[in-house]
Amino acid sequence: MLAKVVRKLPHLVVIVLFGLIVVYEPKTTSVAGPNPKDPAHEDLTRIEYPSHATIAWKAHFIRPEETLESLFGKDWIYVARFNRIDRRHVYPGMTIKVPVDMAACRSYCPLPAEYEPAKRHEKYILIDLTEQWIAGYEYGKLKISAPAATGAAGHETPTGLFQIDARDQTHSSSLYKTEDQSDQYPMDNAMRFHVGEDDVAYWIHARDLPGKPASHGCVGLYDEEMQNRVYGAPEKPVLLDSQRFYDWAVGEEEYEDDPGSAELLEDAPMVEVRGSLPVYRK
Known part of the structure; x- marks a missing residue:
């Protein structure tokens, strides 16, 4: 080259x-905060990424005092990447996708x-x-x-x-x-x-x-x-x-x-x- x-x-x-x-x-x-056009607050389970059809996931409603770190420990990074979201934008009232098999999530691309x-x-x-x-x-x-x-x-x-x-x-x-x-x-x-x-x-x-x-x-x-x-x-x-x-x-x-x-x-x-x-x- x-x-x-x-x-x-x-x-x-x-x-x-x-x-x-x-x-x-x-x-x-x-x-960071809820989308004012979304009365149910942000719901990331509504977004359909084709690759998410290959990994089982469930919806999780974020409650007060919950953070990615408190919910998933060291695996919070992989859950954040799976949802294409940063920590600032995870807040009470929103819904995220949580992989059922965290091992599969760790190698997700x-x-x-x-x-x-x-x-x-x-x-x-x-x-x-x-x-x-x-x-x-x-x-x-x-x-x-x-x-x-x-x-x-x-x-x-x-x-x-x-x-x-x-x-x-x-x-x-x-x-x-x-x-x-x-x-x-x-x-x-x-x-x-x-x-x-x-x-x-x-x-x-x-x-x-x-x-x-x-x-x-x-x-x-x-x-x-x-x-x-x-x-x-x-x-x-x-x-x-x-x-x-x-x-x-x-x-x-x-x-x-x-x-x-x-x-x-x-x-x-x-x-x-x-x-x-x-x-x-x-």
Whole structure:
């Protein structure tokens, strides 16, 4: 494979280049809570992921004082991944799916262990909208995977074959701010994979995962360090998928030293986005 290339840009040019790109993200970083349009509170059993048909599960209504940790101990991570949800978004009154066989849940991954289109690529990223899941392959073999939150209905993540062309470890939204209006919405560990004809940019980056498609087009991954910095919770970050994917795809082992600011890349991984949004039963 050709040597990886990083094209460093003068600081002013980077500002101009990235400043012209519209990034869709939630307008505020709000406190987790029930969906006001859902009088029964959030019910994740309504979301139909095809792979959930292969693992028996039961519904669990979250009661006051219950958390994923108190309910499932060390297995809380696997239950969170199974539901595509982060700890901040688990609250009393909502309903989640609980796998009957926790051993099967520990090895759960809805995407294939080998993927034919990725076999001729050193690194290849597959994003499945129907499963709300992302996977990284090396010459066709699965190396890394995680739940994701893609664009919600009306703001779907574009499908097709793309390529990462920029990285920005400390990226933030150019349009949207945090709830207290003190800072721009954080998009840590950002990897840009597409810019539409309307100059809308699509990134893979850190964000909240509420258990369903939720963004305005970008692809969000767990990052509890970002959540701790912005919300003060969780107190002890554990889930750091955006960092893992960033390091694997565009980290310093593959490219030159990362300055932590915007850089254009060449020869970065291909990104395939496939499928359609999962069915949400009313």
